[in-house]
Amino acid sequence: MASQPAExxxxxxxxxxxxxxxRLVEQVNVGILTVAADGTVLQWxxxxxxxxxxxxxxxxGSNLYERFAExxxxxxxxxxxxxxxxxxxxxTSWRQRPYLFRIHNHRPLTGSGEPMRQDxxxxxxxxxxxxxxxxxxxxDATDTYESQTRLNETLATLAAQSERDGLTGIYxxxxxxxxxxxxxxxxxxxRTNLSVVMFDIDHFKRINDTHGHLIGDExxxxxxxxxxxxxxxxxxxxxxxGEEFVAILPGEDVAHxxxxxxxxxxxxxxxxxxxxxxxxxxxISLGVTGLREDTNGAKGLxxxxxxxxxxxKKAGRDRVTxxxxxxxxx
Amino acid sequence: MDAExxxxxxxxxNMGMGAAGAALAQAxxxxxxxxxPGVDFTxxxxxxxxxxxxxxxxxxxxxxxxxxxxxxxxxxxxxFDEQVHAQLVDLPGCLVTSGDKPTTAExxxxxxxxxxxxxxxxxxxxxxxxxxxxxFGAPTRLGDRAEVRAYLSREAVAWHEGLIVxxxxxxxxxSFRSRVLIFLxxxxxxxxxxAVTKLLDGLAAS
Numbered sequence: 001m002a003s004q005p006a007e008x009x010x011x012x013x014x015x016x017x018x019x020x021x022x023r024l025v026e027q028v029n030v031g032i033l034t035v036a037a038d039g040t041v042l043q044w045x046x047x048x049x050x051x052x053x054x055x056x057x058x059x060x061g062s063n064l065y066e067r068f069a070e071x072x073x074x075x076x077x078x079x080x081x082x083x084x085x086x087x088x089x090x091x092t093s094w095r096q097r098p099y100l101f102r103i104h105n106h107r108p109l110t111g112s113g114e115p116m117r118q119d120x121x122x123x124x125x126x127x128x129x130x131x132x133x134x135x136x137x138x139x140d141a142t143d144t145y146e147s148q149t150r151l152n153e154t155l156a157t158l159a160a161q162s163e164r165d166g167l168t169g170i171y172x173x174x175x176x177x178x179x180x181x182x183x184x185x186x187x188x189x190x191r192t193n194l195s196v197v198m199f200d201i202d203h204f205k206r207i208n209d210t211h212g213h214l215i216g217d218e219x220x221x222x223x224x225x226x227x228x229x230x231x232x233x234x235x236x237x238x239x240x241x242g243e244e245f246v247a248i249l250p251g252e253d254v255a256h257x258x259x260x261x262x263x264x265x266x267x268x269x270x271x272x273x274x275x276x277x278x279x280x281x282x283x284i285s286l287g288v289t290g291l292r293e294d295t296n297g298a299k300g301l302x303x304x305x306x307x308x309x310x311x312x313k314k315a316g317r318d319r320v321t322x323x324x325x326x327x328x329x330x
Numbered sequence: 331m332d333a334e335x336x337x338x339x340x341x342x343x344n345m346g347m348g349a350a351g352a353a354l355a356q357a358x359x360x361x362x363x364x365x366x367p368g369v370d371f372t373x374x375x376x377x378x379x380x381x382x383x384x385x386x387x388x389x390x391x392x393x394x395x396x397x398x399x400x401x402x403x404x405x406x407x408x409x410f411d412e413q414v415h416a417q418l419v420d421l422p423g424c425l426v427t428s429g430d431k432p433t434t435a436e437x438x439x440x441x442x443x444x445x446x447x448x449x450x451x452x453x454x455x456x457x458x459x460x461x462x463x464x465x466f467g468a469p470t471r472l473g474d475r476a477e478v479r480a481y482l483s484r485e486a487v488a489w490h491e492g493l494i495v496x497x498x499x500x501x502x503x504x505s506f507r508s509r510v511l512i513f514l515x516x517x518x519x520x521x522x523x524x525a526v527t528k529l530l531d532g533l534a535a536s
Contacts, residue, residue, distance in 0.1 A: 088450030088451065
């Protein structure tokens, strides 16, 4: 006959003696301290002893605020006062208040060396309808803090990458379009100048065909790098696609933009080392336009700069052309 | 749970809020008003529709959630209108620890603190007359309207129906609007039902 499963014998409360419960409080891996209404520390467990270096015999019986002068006293007193008054739990989170006690995080091997982030729960100990004392339970939230920090870093990197061109590291077309849109709005609102320079590498296909795509990539990188060095920090340059680039020059009229474009042309035209044993020379063609009252927004600017660039190509390359409505749109 | 018990519970909650309001006034150092517009059965999703009605629809919100457990297990949602931050700064019972102007973290801490205190008083205001006790989890900010909606429309929860206790919270001389929603899912309704029955029987016997 199959034996009946033995009924689990409930452990009598008496058996789980207060000595055993005290051992639990002592050994649990959270900080537990208990304070009386006047701030006297009644309990201080091993976790707190180990991490603060303060032994129970040095703190139990003392006033919490006197023993730890660095605690935010006014704030903590109010917090505890409310727990006593309302007989209700209270909480703090590392998100708003990184820690209650400044202690090292307990990972000497893998930790970052920052103070332990702490989530605290204030528990009213009620007996006969009165709050006799309040226990503060301190949980190490450093792991959560660290993953949150890493997540934030990753999100920031992703956001940065989503607006950068992979080959050159300068801004990409998406970011260019957003920026130009914003700059056009700003220039229109404040009635300031705004110019755009579009340029591309002359005979790029020939470079690719002669030296291969890797050298072609080097040429694109070279132009991006030179352009960054030549333009002002307030200017903006992006890879528009292929071997084509666009620079936005906020505050500049067409005449000044044409001068900047000429600097770009002559600066890029200098020979550069594509590899250890290959020195290459290349030229660029440029088209310049400026914002006018009748400009058709950001799209219009790009289209005009493109037409001026086309005119440079047609006129023999390696030159700057300024957009003029009469000649080009007809 | 029948209509008679629901009425009794509403009555009980009203009384509980009287006591809660008095304790809160003492803790916050200003006069507090807690009004219970209703105790009713609802589902989780219709909680979100509150945000589309009346004055709540017109402005952005801040929301804080907090779980509780013990005799009754459930969750509260406290919603505030966008004026709350500006109006909490000089509240006598709320301390700002650093400079004159609170940092974002301090604003959030004030809001979480206020929410915890009000929610605790309200939930205890229900539990105490029923001779029960509850414990609380930490409050967390949900952020704006869209986030509240996203949280409330999650599919993967064990229950959808429950009892909801609405409590409107007002502070003297402050115009921000706030409401506590105490949601007791099905398993807790039986506990409440039982406790109310016991209380009613006790009253009838005396």
